[in-house]
Amino acid sequence: MISSMTGYGSASRQVSLGAGVVADLQVECRAVNSRFLDLGFRLPDECRGAEPVLREIAAQQLSRGKVEFRAAWRVNTTAGAAKVGTQNQAHSILGALNPERLDALHSLQEKTQIVFPKAEALRIADILRWPGIVSEPRGEEAGWIAATVEAGRAALEALMDSRHAEGQALAAVLTDITNKMRVIVKTIEPRVPEYVAQYQAKLTERLAEALASQEQSKGGTELMERIRQEVVLYAVRIDVAEEFARLKTHFQAVEKALTGNGPVGKRLDFLMQELNREANTLSSKSVSEECTQAALELKLLIEQMREQVQNLE
Known part of the structure; x- marks a missing residue:
């Protein structure tokens, strides 16, 4: 069957992060014209391990075109979890505060205010954005890879259908x-x-x-x-x-x-x-x-x- 080199496909899967938290993962596959096969990947860190498998699958089905896989995920707030703001903002429900990090930050703030007495105290939002203060369930690497490969394969199939x-x-x-x-x-x-x-x-x-x-x-x-x-x-x-x-x-x-x-x-x-x-x-x-x-x-x-x-x- 004759195929165009341009097309688009997407698919989504869910990933268990633990503690009853679920993430919605979406993988997109886009293709444009190219003399040769050129594969590109824009994957979050959690999904990086799936790149070799996706590359092999794509190379088996495609011969020409510039093809790019993109993946993104967000916490499913309807599955018993709520995510407030962006990934850099407070996660009051999902996250668990790290006491050691909080104590270290509190001590650092006190020492800083001794040197700079006019400095303003940290706000709640600033504290929650501080690296390591809030820990979230991230799920297992194997779960991320399996979900990414499965969604990527389905997105590639949708891409092939559109190309055909x-x-x-x-x-x-x-x-x-x-x-x-x-x-x-x-x-x-x-x-x-x-x-x-x-x-x-x-x-x-x-x-x-x-x-x-x-x-x-x-x-x-x-x-x-x-x-x-x-x-x-x-x-x-x-x-x-x-x-x-x-x-x-x-x-x-x-x-x-x-x-x-x-x-x-x-x-x-x-x-x-x-x-x-x-x-x-x-x-x-x-x-x-x-x-x-x-x-x-x-x-x-x-x-x-x-x-x-x-x-x-």
């Missing part, structure tokens, strides 16, 4: 553009012999005029050189059958890639280069204004496809 859905939409767009190019080739190819015949008539007329004028001069060297140049130019211009054949072959290759499985981005990018090459050659060998216009339309459609192909894995 976008990939199918892009495939439909690319198929439509390919069909438009087929119509152009189908329309212009049968007319090429007529354009060549018209060009041949014009060439014959010019050669006849050159011959008539040369007969009035003394030598034939200039005439022969003129004829040689015109014939070479004519031979180069009329040979476009090979370009049409290769264009149709490339159309089939694009269709096969879009209906196949697995990563196709690099393959399609190569085909866009080949299609553009044939369109350029067709334009340079054009024997009529209609052929030139058809080549320009092909190049425009190829460029539209190239932009979309950059989004495919």
Whole structure:
């Protein structure tokens, strides 16, 4: 199934912190375009141990794209616990005061006020924010890792689903553009012999005029050189059958890639280069204004496809 390189997925799990306290953990997985697979992780300290496992899981399912895992957690206040303010603020219900830290802080404040008698005493909020004053249940490391891996795996699956859905939409767009190019080739190819015949008539007329004028001069060297140049130019211009054949072959290759499985981005990018090459050659060998216009339309459609192909894995 064709996949886009952009997508998003998220999942949440709960982690027991002990003492009846539960944390809600949410993991997000985001992906954008990249030539290669680039994995990034923004995880809190509690979840760091899950990074190697998540990296391995992602590498098994993804081949291209810049993918980032983000995790965040908060205490579930509906599970019998209440968290007041941010993590740096007072936790009057969840936390347990550390008597030793409190005594040390109290002693430090008394000594400071002896030196600075006008200094204000610490407020309750200041005391509760002091490192080590409030201790909270943090849960076991194994529980954090297991929950992070499980949520990360589910977020990655949601990401893959969104990438597949976008990939199918892009495939439909690319198929439509390919069909438009087929119509152009189908329309212009049968007319090429007529354009060549018209060009041949014009060439014959010019050669006849050159011959008539040369007969009035003394030598034939200039005439022969003129004829040689015109014939070479004519031979180069009329040979476009090979370009049409290769264009149709490339159309089939694009269709096969879009209906196949697995990563196709690099393959399609190569085909866009080949299609553009044939369109350029067709334009340079054009024997009529209609052929030139058809080549320009092909190049425009190829460029539209190239932009979309950059989004495919």
